[in-house]
Amino acid sequence: MDFLIDAEMGRRLAAAREWGQAEVRPVGREADRLGRPIPTNHPYFEKVLARGDARTRWRPGSRSAGSAPPRSGRSRSTVMALLLAEELAYWDRGVGVANPGPGLPEGNVIGAGTEEQKERFLGPFLEPDRPRWACFAMTEPGAGSDAAAIRTRARRDGDGWVLDGAKCFIGNASRADWLLVQATVDPNRGRAGQRAFFVEQGTPGLGGFKIEKKSGLKAYESTSFSLTECRVPAENLLGGERPRSDRPEGFKTAMRTFNAGRPVIAANSVGIGRAVLDEALAFARGHGLLGRDRVRDRLEHMKRRLRAARLMCLKAGWLAQQDNIVEASLSKAMAAQVGQEAATFGMELIGTVGARGDHLIEKLYRDVKAMDIVEGTGQIQRMIVARKLVGLPRG
């Protein structure tokens, strides 16, 4: 066992910290103050592009099978990615989601897409000429946590597919080059009847974009939209008509996105909580409160719980190549809870200063709530864990 962050990891974290302090925190606070997502023509996005952060990790001709690094290497890179996710969320979690790039659906396209689809949809992200976005559209007004209940339909029509339905709370949807839309092709087959479709921006029938007003995380857009007689060609079906037998399909493909994302959300929660802790410590120090037992006790509680949540998150990441469903779900459920506790205490510590609405802790208090909701609520995570631990039946 080893709990050391080595020098190379430390250097990468230091670079992320420098970037976060100089660029991420200011643009996140600006978006919060103005109450709207970062505009697509904001100079910040050009800087992200210049850093190379908006690129895809997919490489033409690469196949996941046969070229995988040894397990220890994968575990290390997952741990590193989680530490970076934590660090960036420390400076602003909303800005991280707003960043251009192939985003949430990238993993699914790499894992389940055909070579042609990777070339066509990820190719523009290899060396993007401008900030580009993609998005993954699962949630619907009537289907949040119960993702199996989505009602968006895709029906075969001649040489293509026609989609009808509505999606909501989709990150970066109105600015995305393409949207990977989850739809049911056969409602009688439940989860097994779901597939995902690439819908390119500008496709007739895709419209009604409405950017929601949120409580926090204002730097990125959460958008509702509709699909009305929206026709896409057959080659836009993720994985093709007959997906390879060794690839997960349909609902499982979609869920894989969320399984991989849970420790990341956990890391984000720890990052936000850490930001609260540092702000609270600074406030307590500045106001001579560190001599009070009650204040110290609660700061200690906050730090301890964040530390434990971080370790659980990193362990889930370390186990990423194994069966880590319990660890991934627990890390997400626990870290989101711990992050909220930290922010609540932070608000109580700064008192009416927080009620003014212009203190960073107040923003973090609003931001962190979403961590217990996105990609499966804390209750959903507990259900997933309970299925494994005690055989809790579905439904």
Place this chain on the structure above:
Amino acid sequence: MAFDFERSEELSLLVRTARELAEQQLAPAQRDSERARGVADDLRRGFDSVGLSRLELPESLGGAGLGALARVLVNEELGAGDPGAALALDPAGVALYAVEELAGEGALGELIAPLLDEPGARALLALAPDGLDLGTERIEARLPWVAAARCDLLVLLDRRRAVVVREGLELEPVPGSGLRAAGASSLSVADAPVLARYEDEAGASRALARARLHTASLLLGVLRKASEYARAYAQERVAFGKPIAHHQALAFMLTDMHAAVELARLLVHEAAWWIDQRRDDAAACAACASAFVEVVEASRFIGPAGVQVLGGHGFMQDHPVEKHNREARALSLLLGGVDAAREDAGRVLAEEAAPVALSTAQGEGEWTS
């Protein structure tokens, strides 16, 4: 590699050995041990035969010379079996830490090692009660409860020193709430001559930190067992037509119990790693104090919840969960209890340099969590 949760083969083997001993010997005898206020000779022979009483004793003194990580892994298993028996079976107990940290190997060989060859011997460590001056030549004190029926050597510890007394110790049996297998007594130290006094503030901090970690890891084992027992019961017990674990209220409670054990275990392991690193005493001591607090806070939930899952059956001594609940409270009262540990961890936090509290650079370009 950095951030590796894998155990070495040596540690895995050690854990298997401790688990077998706990499951096959300690746990089946736990009610007998509790009633007898001590452990049977065959348990003692079993414990000694696998060398667990010499786990952390330096190799030069005939021990295994293993570190804190080995200790917490073994203790979790022993705690899951019977924490009272674990205390009774280890003659050196946490007194070893005070002697080693403040006085060194020579004193260990002189004061502690001989006890390991004496069946039933017990060295005890206690924090000096408020108002007791450890600078005097003779000690007068009264400890309301010790988890022991015998005391061959007492080490009293304060913030900067330790004193050792061997004479003038009188034990009077008390009923005891938990840990009865280790014995339960009040201990009078009556005009006891100081056998040795060691002054070392850093050593005193490390000794207390290691003692807290030892206790926290035993408690962790109790909590794991309570959580596992309740979970198994809830999958068999049927109410309203289905296993009670399949009622969501219980399913969530069992999930949260499991999560609380996992979170506490991670902090215990990390604290043990800090101790073994010997690179930053303040961080190591704070990590041990925090781990102790975390395990105790988890026990406030898991102890009663374990009983709750079993309902009326949980309240009866036919099942071990009521014992887990008592053991948890008793363990959490040791070494000044949770408030003293929280105070120590909080003091270190308040002294940390602002602003970044969790990602602190640690010398030569290396970082730790």
